[in-house]
Amino acid sequence: MPILYLHYAICNLLREFEGVLVLNIRIENLPPGVTVEELREFLGASDDIEDILLTDAGNSDDVIAMLKMTVSQAGAKGIADFIDGRFFKERRLSAQVMALLNE
Numbered sequence: 001m002p003i004l005y006l007h008y009a010i011c012n013l014l015r016e017f018e019g020v021l022v023l024n025i026r027i028e029n030l031p032p033g034v035t036v037e038e039l040r041e042f043l044g045a046s047d048d049i050e051d052i053l054l055t056d057a058g059n060s061d062d063v064i065a066m067l068k069m070t071v072s073q074a075g076a077k078g079i080a081d082f083i084d085g086r087f088f089k090e091r092r093l094s095a096q097v098m099a100l101l102n103e
Contacts, residue, residue: 022050022070024098025080030054030063031089039065042088048075066098073097 030039036052043049051068069076076097083095 021073021076022068023073023076025067025069025076025083026096026098027065027067027083028062028094029091030065030093031091032056032060032063034063034065034089043067043083 027039034054036054039052039054040049046069048069048071049067050070053066053068054063055066056063069079071079080095080097083093086093
């Protein structure tokens with residue numbers, strides 16, 4: 001089951017109570033060769049994900065993804081906390097909220 005379905009509903013509710021932000025969630029320890037499509041499938045369908053950037057940061061053994069999302073700060077923290085520690089292709093992921101920009 002894709003992991004963002006529950007958080008998507010929570011994020012929509014939180015938007016009514018606080019400002020919507022454009023922010024990044026950094027996901028670390030993805031396996032080499034991972035694709036944006038595989039990551040989107042893992043995360044589930046969400047209108048909140050505007051873009052996914054994959055980088056190996058000079059280390060092809062540890063791929064990093066940056067998710068650009070439009071959600072509340074609390075919603076983003078909930079999504080990052082839910083991803084953090086989960087396994088994807090036998091790798092334990094690390095996730096955290098990064099930059100916050102007002103939209």
